[in-house]
Amino acid sequence: MPDSPPPGRWRDVAAATGLLAADGSVAQTIFAEMTVLANRAGAINLGQGFPDVDGPDAVRQAAKDAIDAGRNQYAPGDGLPELRAAVADHQRRHYGLEVDPATQVLVTTGATEALAASILALTGPGDEVVTLEPFYDSHAASIAMAGATHVPVPLTTDGFRLDADALRAAVTPRTRMIVVNTPHNPTGTVLEPAELEQVAAVARDADAIVLTDEVYEHLTYDGAAHVPLATLPGMAGRTLTVSSAGKTFSLTGWKVGWLHGPADLVTAVRTVKQFLTYSSGPPFQAAIAGALADDEAPRALAASLAARRDLLCEGLTAAGFDITVPQGTYFVVADATPLLDRAGVAAGPGAGHELCLRLPDLAGVVAVPVSAFCRSGSAAAEATAAHLRFTFVKREPVLRDAVDRLAGLARAAR
Numbered sequence: 001m002p003d004s005p006p007p008g009r010w011r012d013v014a015a016a017t018g019l020l021a022a023d024g025s026v027a028q029t030i031f032a033e034m035t036v037l038a039n040r041a042g043a044i045n046l047g048q049g050f051p052d053v054d055g056p057d058a059v060r061q062a063a064k065d066a067i068d069a070g071r072n073q074y075a076p077g078d079g080l081p082e083l084r085a086a087v088a089d090h091q092r093r094h095y096g097l098e099v100d101p102a103t104q105v106l107v108t109t110g111a112t113e114a115l116a117a118s119i120l121a122l123t124g125p126g127d128e129v130v131t132l133e134p135f136y137d138s139h140a141a142s143i144a145m146a147g148a149t150h151v152p153v154p155l156t157t158d159g160f161r162l163d164a165d166a167l168r169a170a171v172t173p174r175t176r177m178i179v180v181n182t183p184h185n186p187t188g189t190v191l192e193p194a195e196l197e198q199v200a201a202v203a204r205d206a207d208a209i210v211l212t213d214e215v216y217e218h219l220t221y222d223g224a225a226h227v228p229l230a231t232l233p234g235m236a237g238r239t240l241t242v243s244s245a246g247k248t249f250s251l252t253g254w255k256v257g258w259l260h261g262p263a264d265l266v267t268a269v270r271t272v273k274q275f276l277t278y279s280s281g282p283p284f285q286a287a288i289a290g291a292l293a294d295d296e297a298p299r300a301l302a303a304s305l306a307a308r309r310d311l312l313c314e315g316l317t318a319a320g321f322d323i324t325v326p327q328g329t330y331f332v333v334a335d336a337t338p339l340l341d342r343a344g345v346a347a348g349p350g351a352g353h354e355l356c357l358r359l360p361d362l363a364g365v366v367a368v369p370v371s372a373f374c375r376s377g378s379a380a381a382e383a384t385a386a387h388l389r390f391t392f393v394k395r396e397p398v399l400r401d402a403v404d405r406l407a408g409l410a411r412a413a414r
Contacts, residue, residue, distance in 0.1 A: 009145050011210035016144035017137045029137070041360035044402045046312075046390040047368040049330060051183075053395060055250040056344050059291045060377035063254075066283035073173040075282040076273050079107020079258065083289040083410065087258050090292045095228050097236070103263040107285060109277040110255035111215045111244040113317040116142040118211050118240050119177065122147040127176035130167070133380040134373035136213065148176070154380035160187035160324060160333070164198040176311055177209045178202070180229060186373050186389040187412050188326020190224040193232075200232045210239045210263065215257075217327045218248045221306040223329035230261070234257055237262050240269070246289040247330075247357060248298050250393075293349050305330055305392065308399055312392040315403030319363075323389075330393035333370055336387045339409075349377075349380040351386045358387075363409035365402050 016021035027033075031048050036047040054060060078084060084101035091097040099105060108114040117143040123129055129143045133152035143150040155164050155172045171178075180199055182191040191199075203210045210229055217226045230239040244257035253406050259269065271412045291297070310324075313332055320342075321334035336355050340347050343362060345354045352369030360366055367388040374381035392399060 006174045009147070012144040012147075013141045016140040016150060016322040020371060030353075030356075030368050034366045034368055035347045037357065037360045038366040041364065043157065043187065043360035043364045043366045044398060044405065045366045046394065046402055047366040047393075049391040050252050050302065050374045050391060051250040053250065053396060055292075056291070057295075058296050058298075059249055059254045059287050061314075062287035062290050063283045066286040070285055071282045073282070075165050075285055077279050078270065079105070079128065079279070080282060080285045080289060081286045083107055083256075086292040087186075087260060091228075091241075093295075095231050097228065097230060097241075097260075101262070104266055105258060105260045106266050107258060107279075108257040108273060108275065109280040110246065111213065111257040112138050113241050113255075113273065113276060114242040114244075114257045114259040114269075115179075115211065115213060116145070117269050117276060118242070118265075119143055119148070119179075120146050121268045122175045124266065125183070126174065127175045128174045130170050130175055130181060130208075132162070132184065133371055133375065134186055134384065135323060136181060137373065139179050139181070139213070140375075141276075149174070151175070152375055152378060152380065154333070154378070154383065155184075155187065155189065157383045158280070161182070162191060164195070164202075165200065167241075168202050171206045171208070173206075175206050175208050177211055178206075179211045179213065181213040181330025182229075182327075183214075183220060183226060185216065185329050186331050186370055187324065188396055190220055190226060190259040190333055191326040193227050195227050196227055196232060200235050201231060203238060204234055208238070208264060210235065212239060212241050214241060214243045215247050217243055217271060219302050219305060219330060220310060221302065222329040223328060226328065229389070236402060239266055245291065246303070246319070249288070249291055250301065251284075254288070256279060256281060256284050256288045260273040277378040300365075308392040308396060311396065311399050311403065312390060315399075315406050316390065318403075319406040319409055321336040329393050331389050333384075334367075334388050335386055335391060336388055340386060343409075349388065352384070352388055356388060359409075364405040365409075366389075 034047040084105040088101040090100040123149040127148040240261035242259045246252035370384040370387035
């Protein structure tokens with residue numbers, strides 16, 4: 001056996017996601033780290049974004065029925081025909097997008113595979129991939145696996161909006177792809193049509209492919225509307241649109257995702273995807289095919305989440321955090337700068353991580369630092385050094401308990 005692991009992309013992936021230490025060791029993800037702390041301290045885990053209730057009864061029953069009907073062997077590599085048709089119908093019904101389910105839709109094992117397969121298929125060494133920053137960690141990992149160069153563009157410090165000048169400055173002749181996540185994890189920003197048009201103009205000028213991560217498409221609040229970038233003039237022919245059922249139907253463990261776009265790009269992604277999972281979860285695919293026809297369940301979930309968002313935001317504000325009220329997703333970003341001194345945490349790089357380590361004992365609540373979604377030492381990491389991300393996709397009694405605990409933190413810090 002070798003004394004150390006062999007060379008390969010794994011080091012690049014660890015480095016890209018902030019997990020490679022100076023001594024060459026690999027740390028666990030921030031989500032795993034905080035979950036261990038939550039369990040050890042008996043804390044309420046608002047760090048990891050998954051629901052604590054299952055999705056609609058009818059959808060779960062449909063999966064059971066599909067199992068009983070014998071739909072338990074490999075699904076077609078493209079996905080079940082009825083699910084591809086349901087995705088196309090969903091896009092037509094909600095956004096007016098005309099998509100051919102036979103050639104322009106690909107079912108994947110969650111949105112994460114769709115994103116990874118797209119980046120692996122369409123970029124490589126010598127290419128640059130532009131993302132927004134903060135960014136979901138799998139975006140950076142996939143870029144590293146492809147051997148491409150990651151070029152993050154920080155959102156503004158005032159409300160986490162698109163900085164169009166920074167985006168344009170980041171694009172070079174080597175830019176192959178622009179990755180856009182809206183509604184945006186972790187900040188909850190929903191890009192407005194004017195911002196999307198700025199992205200589209202940059203992509204058209206650079207002749208770049210756009211890969212959009214739209215998994216929170218139905219979870220928007222206060223009148224904010226999700227607009228797929230593919231609906232903008234000239235963009236359907238250069239955009240791969242990614243979404244999934246996990247967030248929309250509170251069935252994250254089913255890992256049913258999809259993408260659609262121009263047939264030639266989908267063919268390229270399929271070529272890679274077939275050697276990743278090939279296919280997965282036919283009973284779940286069958287159930288989601290039916291679920292996508294139901295527009296009421298996502299609306300009801302969004303309404304419920306809006307109320308839970310307000311509950312958590314009020315509690316965080318009362319505890320002394322400065323918050324940015326999210327327009328979408330099920331996360332809220334809270335600036336802990338006003339609490340650092342009273343919590344015994346020094347300001348500067350690492351402040352958010354240090355506070356997250358202490359929060360389970362201080363307040364019995366777990367969050368994750370926003371800096372975990374940034375490149376180490378970047379301007380975005382510095383700007384969000386004391387910012388924490390909390391999820392509100394938990395039952396209301398759990399959130400009320402968390403708010404009560406956070407109020408205790410405020411009293412103790414005085």
